[in-house]
Amino acid sequence: xxxxxxxxxxxxxxxxxxxxxxxxxxxxxxxxxxxxxxxxxxxxxxxxxxxxxxxxxxxxxxxxxxxxxxxxxxxxxxxxxxxxxxxxxxxxxxxxxxxxxxxxxxxxxxxxxxxxxxxxxxxxxxxxxxxxxxxxxxxxxxxxxxxxxxxxxxxxxxxxxxxxxxxxxxxxxxxxxxxxxxxxxxxxxxxxxxxxxxxxxxxxxxxxxxxxxxxxxxxxxxxxxxxxxxxxxxxxxxxxxxxxxxxxxxxxxxxxxxxxxxxxxxxxxxxxxxxxxxxxxxxxxxxxxxxxxxxxxxxxxxxxxxxxxxxxxxxxxxxxxxxxxxxxxxxxxxxxxxxxxxxxxxxxxxxxxxxxxxxxxxxxxxxxxxxxxxxxxxxxxxxxxxxxxxxxxxxxxxxxxxxxxxxxxxxxxxxxxxxxxxx
Numbered sequence: 001x002x003x004x005x006x007x008x009x010x011x012x013x014x015x016x017x018x019x020x021x022x023x024x025x026x027x028x029x030x031x032x033x034x035x036x037x038x039x040x041x042x043x044x045x046x047x048x049x050x051x052x053x054x055x056x057x058x059x060x061x062x063x064x065x066x067x068x069x070x071x072x073x074x075x076x077x078x079x080x081x082x083x084x085x086x087x088x089x090x091x092x093x094x095x096x097x098x099x100x101x102x103x104x105x106x107x108x109x110x111x112x113x114x115x116x117x118x119x120x121x122x123x124x125x126x127x128x129x130x131x132x133x134x135x136x137x138x139x140x141x142x143x144x145x146x147x148x149x150x151x152x153x154x155x156x157x158x159x160x161x162x163x164x165x166x167x168x169x170x171x172x173x174x175x176x177x178x179x180x181x182x183x184x185x186x187x188x189x190x191x192x193x194x195x196x197x198x199x200x201x202x203x204x205x206x207x208x209x210x211x212x213x214x215x216x217x218x219x220x221x222x223x224x225x226x227x228x229x230x231x232x233x234x235x236x237x238x239x240x241x242x243x244x245x246x247x248x249x250x251x252x253x254x255x256x257x258x259x260x261x262x263x264x265x266x267x268x269x270x271x272x273x274x275x276x277x278x279x280x281x282x283x284x285x286x287x288x289x290x291x292x293x294x295x296x297x298x299x300x301x302x303x304x305x306x307x308x309x310x311x312x313x314x315x316x317x318x319x320x321x322x323x324x325x326x327x328x329x330x331x332x333x334x335x336x337x338x339x340x341x342x343x344x345x346x347x348x349x350x351x352x353x354x355x356x357x358x359x360x361x362x363x364x365x366x367x368x369x370x371x372x373x374x375x376x377x378x379x380x381x382x383x384x385x386x387x388x389x390x391x392x393x394x395x396x397x398x399x400x401x402x403x404x405x406x407x408x409x410x411x412x413x414x415x416x417x418x419x420x421x422x423x
Contacts, residue, residue: 027311037344039201047337051201053192055325055334056208061283063321064220065090065292068275069299070306070313071227072118072268077308078231079264080244082414084140085125086272087296088147092117093276095151098170098287099158101280107176110281111216111274118273119266121147126265130258133416144296152289159287170287173280179218181210214282223271228310240264244410247417257417272296307407323395332382335391339377346370 038051049055069086076083093114100113121143128134128142152167159165164172184206191203231237242250243260251257275295280287298320305319306312326334347370354363 035201039198041337041340045337047333049329050334050337051204053204053207055329056205058325059322062324063317065275065278065295066299066320067317068271069296070302072271073300073303075264076268077413078241078244079261080412081265082136083268085143088144089118089121089269089272090276090292090296091147092121093273094280094291097277098280101173107174107281114273114277115270118269122265122269126262130261136414168289173285176214176216176282178212178214184210216282224310224314247412323391327388327391331388335383335388343370343374
């Protein structure tokens, strides 16, 4: 039996033929449809920034730390260990990433140091939860608290003696290199400036993802398909997921459940640490106290939105990064245009629920919500500035509430395990 012969995360009694699979062509078609909807909203509202290259570039940068944190949570929870401590591991990654870059005068040294910092937090979590059976939530909350206090102490110990450093921040960090497809810049800029329907929007999106992209961003993007391959296409990944679904059955087949849980939690910390290092090395170019801003928790939300799958997780991270970028650029005007986009997407969801899923009640509720959102859009001209700053967090709540009925976490996620229980 190979890693592709069985699936440990298919709900019992669900035929494989009935399960929806997100293939490459379907994904590309969905992304194209989303750009068309955004283009329609741009033409109607005049909010040209919702598909501009600047917004797309900002969204990509904001999505990376969320996606890395969510990917860390995916590894841990697929092995059955809930990792609420992602935020604390990201905090450790921000500090160690800055320290490594300054100590060795290289941003890539900071990347490695950030990964090590996150792994140290993960090791504490693994000792507590896997080895000693401490409640996963309690251990994660403790790591979040300790991570903040420990980095504050280290800042006072190290950065205060450096020129430009202080108790709350580091000196300026070495810059990470970027890559651009320069030959596309001028043609895409020209087409984007025309504000043509759909065509200019695609030009803005392409320009945003092909110009001045950090090498760290490319590394983060590569980690998504790599995680999918390891977890779903290798024997190692099959055994790891079995530990999160049926650990006693895995033990009876000779799998060292403790070892796989430890490995998953350490990888989780490495990924979260990389997310933190991205914030200090790329997003800001400097370490600051409180730099994560709750992105570890939003990463968990992205993981849940993605139904504990890498592809869905990446989509959730992109969604949260995009809404965050909108509130930073043109504020209320862009967020107001987003209301129209949400209304149109809800209508599409309602039609899908009615026609394909035969769920009349769910379609009715979704349709009513779409009408309410459209009415709010129609009677207002902009969104108050106080509300726009809350947009990413509100998006998190709405997405999780709408997606809750289709979610299925690993069966043994958070369940204490002790060797020999299967006997």
